[in-house]
Amino acid sequence: MSYRVGYLGPEATFTHMAVNRFFSDKTRIPYPTIPDCIDAAANGEIDFAVVPLENAIEGSVNITIDYLIHEQPLTIVGEITVPVRQHLLVHPNHAAVWKDVQAVYSHPHAIAQCHKFLNTHVKGVPTGDMTSTSAAAKYVKEHPEQVIAAIANEAAAQKYGLTIVQQDIHTHQNNHTKFIVLHNGQAEVLSNEQEPRVEKTTWMIMLPSDYAGALYQVLAAFAWRKLNLSKIESRPMKTGLGNYFFLIDVEGSYDNVLQHGVKMELEALGCSVTLLGNYPCYSL
Template structure:
């Protein structure tokens, strides 16, 4: 059985993702994104699942920074999960009795219009995570409380969902990646495949105007289509920066390898994070 680190706590959205990606492996919660990277780097775990975009549980720009800083890290897969918040209570309680609603401030904020329409006069209280709120509800059946949390927390703590999908915006989603040192491609025929891509981290030699344009020329004439590009500065003010770039589709070895060779010949540092599939998860 493999050991898979994930950004915790128990019943976090990342665990909800990790449990779908690795239903049969040992899942180990970590308190921060750095620990997930370090445990993979030092071989304490086989792989890790961390958020890449839009998480309410971690500063995901940290994920970009550690992808840049951690040697030999590769991406095995990307996974997209629509964000779904559910209102849940202890099964001994009744929906019309609720006196207070607990959750992470951002989950409360993301459910604002639903709460305003249906629980206008019910007091709301911030918890450090949606999972912590769900755990509290499960341990206090004598209190008339509800939590906003995910499906996984409802299952784990045996809570009853009284309102599903109470988030205000349908299109919101969180994006996760599986990281490891194995240069493998993750595959799971139980999950819908949304596409295939490659990840590259590119560091420009210096801050010269048009440098990024020169880099993109290398991709453009090869018809290598980019689906993501994100720059990160390395210092507080202006200064050096690196880019995470996603190239759509299969990695065509000769043509694409030449692209990397060309980039390196103009003093650009290129780190190839892998070619991998993008999966759709359930929320």
């Protein structure tokens, strides 16, 4: 079956890299923003949407979480983790004088991931935020008269004909980004040539108001059943100060968790429990 896969563009971003490697035989369509990509999946323009969820250094991508919860409640059907390697790119005309760059452009997360290098090698040089690392590389390409640089990946350097003057400038070497695959409804199980690293179930849980010890009891429902929680994160409900929901990732299939009656126990405590997805997780 020929699926259409949307992703946070433009080309030569890390999202594009993840899509190319996982959906190499599918039609791939870039979208300028995360909401645009998610909306396209909700409206049936595409079959799957691939958007960033979390970076190992900078943490969660809040716009993805908030839009998924508050605007377009799609189903998570897969997770793809890719390594992130950030390089310093300049126009070939300025490769010999890269230390004299007048500005460095990139996505805010990429700039933050490379703060130690920037502070050491181009200290005091202003940075400029762009919508993506690829957009930063394109900007450098389009302004050859300026001695400026971009932080981006190797694919961006190749696409825009830039020179990599410093490789792997990210501060922490164990840098990875997780992307989630979204679908409007129940989709076929995602498959890849490699085996999934783990199967995961993600729940959104809202605690009952004014209930002392409610979070403790929620966690206990998983703990005494020896179910491993790989992530717990709180986000504001946007209904007033102090109102939060929790995202909980449980390793294992949804059927296995249900079999132990966790959902029934949580609802008996007065919690609202919503399944966001049960899906395979791949590391590329």
